[in-house]
Amino acid sequence: MNSTDTEWLxxxxxxxxxxxxxxxxxxxEKFQTPIFNLCYRMLGDAAxxxxxxxxxxxxxxxxxxxxxxxxxxxxxLLSISAHFCIDQLRKRHLVALPMDSLPExxxxxxAPNPESSYNQREEQQNxxxxxxxxxxxxxxxxxxxxxxxxxxxxxxxxxxxxxxAVKSRxxxxxxxxAQMCQTKQALTVQAVRRQHESSAL
Amino acid sequence: xxxxxFEQWMLDDEDLDQExxxxxxxxxxxxxxxxxxxxxxxxxxxxxxxEPQVAPIPGFTPRWQARLVKKRAEQQRRLAWGIFGLCLGIxxxxxxxxxxxxxxxxxxxxxxxxxxxxxxxxxxxxxxxRGIIELFTGSVTPALPIAIWVxxxxxxxxxxxxxxxxxxxxxxxKGVRS
Numbered sequence: 001m002n003s004t005d006t007e008w009l010x011x012x013x014x015x016x017x018x019x020x021x022x023x024x025x026x027x028x029e030k031f032q033t034p035i036f037n038l039c040y041r042m043l044g045d046a047a048x049x050x051x052x053x054x055x056x057x058x059x060x061x062x063x064x065x066x067x068x069x070x071x072x073x074x075x076x077l078l079s080i081s082a083h084f085c086i087d088q089l090r091k092r093h094l095v096a097l098p099m100d101s102l103p104e105x106x107x108x109x110x111a112p113n114p115e116s117s118y119n120q121r122e123e124q125q126n127x128x129x130x131x132x133x134x135x136x137x138x139x140x141x142x143x144x145x146x147x148x149x150x151x152x153x154x155x156x157x158x159x160x161x162x163x164x165a166v167k168s169r170x171x172x173x174x175x176x177x178a179q180m181c182q183t184k185q186a187l188t189v190q191a192v193r194r195q196h197e198s199s200a201l
Numbered sequence: 202x203x204x205x206x207f208e209q210w211m212l213d214d215e216d217l218d219q220e221x222x223x224x225x226x227x228x229x230x231x232x233x234x235x236x237x238x239x240x241x242x243x244x245x246x247x248x249x250x251x252e253p254q255v256a257p258i259p260g261f262t263p264r265w266q267a268r269l270v271k272k273r274a275e276q277q278r279r280l281a282w283g284i285f286g287l288c289l290g291i292x293x294x295x296x297x298x299x300x301x302x303x304x305x306x307x308x309x310x311x312x313x314x315x316x317x318x319x320x321x322x323x324x325x326x327x328x329x330x331r332g333i334i335e336l337f338t339g340s341v342t343p344a345l346p347i348a349i350w351v352x353x354x355x356x357x358x359x360x361x362x363x364x365x366x367x368x369x370x371x372x373x374x375k376g377v378r379s
């Protein structure tokens with residue numbers, strides 16, 4: 001973020017803190033995609049993600065007076081959103097559900113392109129299933145690390161965890177993702193082999 | 202076979218010194234599972250990094266603005282009910298403090314008799330008050346000029362209107378007309 005962006009952001013935050021709703025709406029406009037993306041990656045469902053993103057902005061709006069301006073605004077927003085999604089997942093016991101029972105929901109495509117469809121959808125679903133196999137906090141840590149490029153310190157601050165806890169969560173999450181990927185590959189190989197056998201017969 | 206700390210070095214992208222690098226390569230030559238694990242993680246990581254951020258459907262900000270208005274209305278309504286509940290609670294506590302010690306000493310029949318007595322007394326007092334007002338208006342009305350009555354009625358109406366306006370301002374938030 002360059003200095004003009006930082007100044008603009010500061011001005012909007014200050015105006016919003018003084019009760020200017022238009023300024024807060026401009027912040028919503030700017031951060032809608034990262035917040036929606038976080039919610040979508042966490043919850044795996046576009047409708048729930050929309051609701052969670054809206055709720056995250058409402059929570060941010062309510063606690064704007066308590067926002068410490070030394071912290072980056074984006075990280076603060078992500079933190080609110082991640083906590084909300086973690087609570088939602090805990091409430092719904094989504095983690096306890098088997099991966100295949102998740103709804104086959106697709107992310108909204110702002111510019112539908114017939115060429116990009118099938119493979120992209122397949123990849124999205126695959127990734128969604130992989131992420132849903134992680135516990136909520138590990139999932140949030142992985143999303144923040146790879147989609148937002150946050151450092152371990154920033155993730156710790158956002159999720160109210162120590163740096164060592166973030167490190168161990170990230171390690172556990174990477175290991176689990178790798179293992180799930182291995183299992184999936186093994187199942188695919190088995191299925192292909194079975195198909196070949198049946199066609200040979 | 203012990204896979205630590207090699208697994209950690211590989212999964213966490215740690216910067217390794219020469220000695221660690223040598224130990225890792227040695228481990229990878231003799232271990233079957235570690236290279237597979239790392240290969241799978243690299244595949245997942247590639248998949249994650251290739252996946253762009255998902256944007257909401259267009260019109261997110263207008264939907265937020267509508268939600269803000271709704272949420273504020275809810276908040277105001279909750280506040281109004283909260284104040285009403287608090288006042289009611291305080292009133293009940295005061296009534297309780299004043300009457301409970303007295304009620305505790307009485308039998309149910311006495312409580313009922315007292316209640317009936319108080320209701321009758323209230324109705325009688327109301328009747329007396331009405332009589333006084335009638336007497337007052339009957340004797341004073343002809344003595345006062347019509348202009349004073351008009352002035353008094355207007356003042357009362359203005360007071361009522363300002364009370365309604367204040368209540369409306371408190372209960373209905375800005376921008377909400379429902």
